[in-house]
Amino acid sequence: MTKIDKIVLSYSGGLDTSIILKWLQETYECEVVTFSADLGQGEELEPARAKAEMSGVKDIRIVDLREEFVRDFVFPMLRANALYEGQYLLGSSIARPLIAKHLVGIAREVGADAVAHGATGKGNDQIRFELAVNALDPSIRVIAPWRQWNIRSRMQLLEYAEKHRIPVPSDKRGEAPFSIDANLLHTSTEGKVLENPAEVAPDHVYQRTVDPIDAPDATEIITIGFERGDPVSVNGKAMTPAALLTELNGLGGRHGVGRLDLVENRFIGMKSRGIYETPGGTILLAAHRGIESITLDRAAAHLKDEIMPRYAELIYNGFWFAPEREMLQALIDHSQAFVSGEVTLRLYKGSASVISRASPCSLYSADLVTFEESAIAFDHHDAEGFIRLNGLRLRSWAARNGR
Numbered sequence: 001m002t003k004i005d006k007i008v009l010s011y012s013g014g015l016d017t018s019i020i021l022k023w024l025q026e027t028y029e030c031e032v033v034t035f036s037a038d039l040g041q042g043e044e045l046e047p048a049r050a051k052a053e054m055s056g057v058k059d060i061r062i063v064d065l066r067e068e069f070v071r072d073f074v075f076p077m078l079r080a081n082a083l084y085e086g087q088y089l090l091g092s093s094i095a096r097p098l099i100a101k102h103l104v105g106i107a108r109e110v111g112a113d114a115v116a117h118g119a120t121g122k123g124n125d126q127i128r129f130e131l132a133v134n135a136l137d138p139s140i141r142v143i144a145p146w147r148q149w150n151i152r153s154r155m156q157l158l159e160y161a162e163k164h165r166i167p168v169p170s171d172k173r174g175e176a177p178f179s180i181d182a183n184l185l186h187t188s189t190e191g192k193v194l195e196n197p198a199e200v201a202p203d204h205v206y207q208r209t210v211d212p213i214d215a216p217d218a219t220e221i222i223t224i225g226f227e228r229g230d231p232v233s234v235n236g237k238a239m240t241p242a243a244l245l246t247e248l249n250g251l252g253g254r255h256g257v258g259r260l261d262l263v264e265n266r267f268i269g270m271k272s273r274g275i276y277e278t279p280g281g282t283i284l285l286a287a288h289r290g291i292e293s294i295t296l297d298r299a300a301a302h303l304k305d306e307i308m309p310r311y312a313e314l315i316y317n318g319f320w321f322a323p324e325r326e327m328l329q330a331l332i333d334h335s336q337a338f339v340s341g342e343v344t345l346r347l348y349k350g351s352a353s354v355i356s357r358a359s360p361c362s363l364y365s366a367d368l369v370t371f372e373e374s375a376i377a378f379d380h381h382d383a384e385g386f387i388r389l390n391g392l393r394l395r396s397w398a399a400r401n402g403r
């Protein structure tokens, strides 16, 4: 094994990363710096400090990354209306490059030669962390304990914890827990009964949304303001990116908006089934499409939609810090110069529907489209010629086919 002098570990303070911390200290016999990020997962991070201290960690970093996460990662992605495989809003995928960026930043600051993460060997997250580290600093090594140690199951993990006097919360003993990943954009739940896609997900997997059946019978009308492609206000109140997403999560969650039960194709090669809850993100996607519908030119909008699946796949596969993602981002960002205005939506029993939109930069012309008498010069004979010429090749084709 190569000699490592200092490691920065992505550390939640949970059971897995506590065990990883101990394992790194024992295996590499070097200093481990812990890094815990607040991404809005809704979990207190101070207990992580106490646990790291107990394990003899000298340098403990706890950083609130909520604003950076939403402003520099979630919002740029939303400008593209990104969805993986038509449905997944990429809540876990988009958080990894941010964590990797800070792991690398701290590693450089403290002179560490390696970073470590707790992602397992079958998932997408290991790929995302490591591709991001590669792209940001090729001199930093990555340690992935789940791929290196002999622990092969949750049972063995608990045995290791017992042997090393790492406290195991009682609810982690009996049955294996779900694998949960949460941040301001979503909660993702995988594992256990969800591993059988033919089995209906039990109600208790849902954490931040009510069942649409139990949502209020009254509708709720909300207005979201956009500036150059990014949401900036809710119901007329200006908000920071993280505050805005937090607000929409509350509103959406109460109305059962943003639940998704999905079987997806992992980059590593297998299919997996997960439950996603993305209340605020679901509202924002509908609202952003709403404001784009009146502010984007047709060809610009269609080009965005063509590249979107490619862009989403890049993020899903871990290529956030890759040149092709940055190129597509430049195209997307350029398209947003006039995407400003207000969208009103109705939240009702699991749905978030756009009911009106308005913009000072609108391309919509009521005068042009109206069924009534119009002031704008539109010669109906032009439409006749337009159709005749577009039909020219269809008439030749049909004649040849003998129809």
Ligand code: ARG
Residues within 6 Å of the ligand: 090, 091, 092, 093, 124, 125, 179, 180, 181, 188, 189, 190, 272, 274
């Ligand atoms: N399958 C999702 C993705 O790759 C979520 C992964 C993390 N979620 C979890 N519950 N471990 O983006």
